[in-house]
Amino acid sequence: MSEYVLNVRTFEMGTEKESAIKVLEEASEVRAAWQMLDGYEPPDWEPHPYAMAEKMWINLADEIADVIQAACNLAARYDIRPSDLDSAMRRCTERNLARGRYAD
DSSP: OOOOOOOOOOOOOSOHHHHHHHHHHHHHHHHHHHHHHTTOOOOTTOSSTTHHHHHHHHHHHHHHHHHHHHHHHHHHHTTOOHHHHHHHHHHHHHHHHHTTOOOO
16 A cells, blocks of 8 residues: 655636636546556567656656646635645545455
8 A cells, every 4th residue: 555645736727617627637637648558568669668658657647646736726726725635535544444445
């Protein structure tokens, strides 16, 4: 199990509705990045067979970061404090524990 501690600097962008939609837009970009990486087989002729896979892996990480950024921007727009998100993540962890989603 991994634990992420992130430092996200928020900014305001667009209307409240646009901020909420931005989270969905970024999430769809994560899916597209994942689809490119999932099952990638480098062609025989590629001189550095895993170079493209590494670029796709970096792209996936960047798209995930964009989702986190958009979600934090939305939280800031509604004055949801970092401590409120910490509490929400604890509740999320409790729900996932109850559902047996953690291996340990």
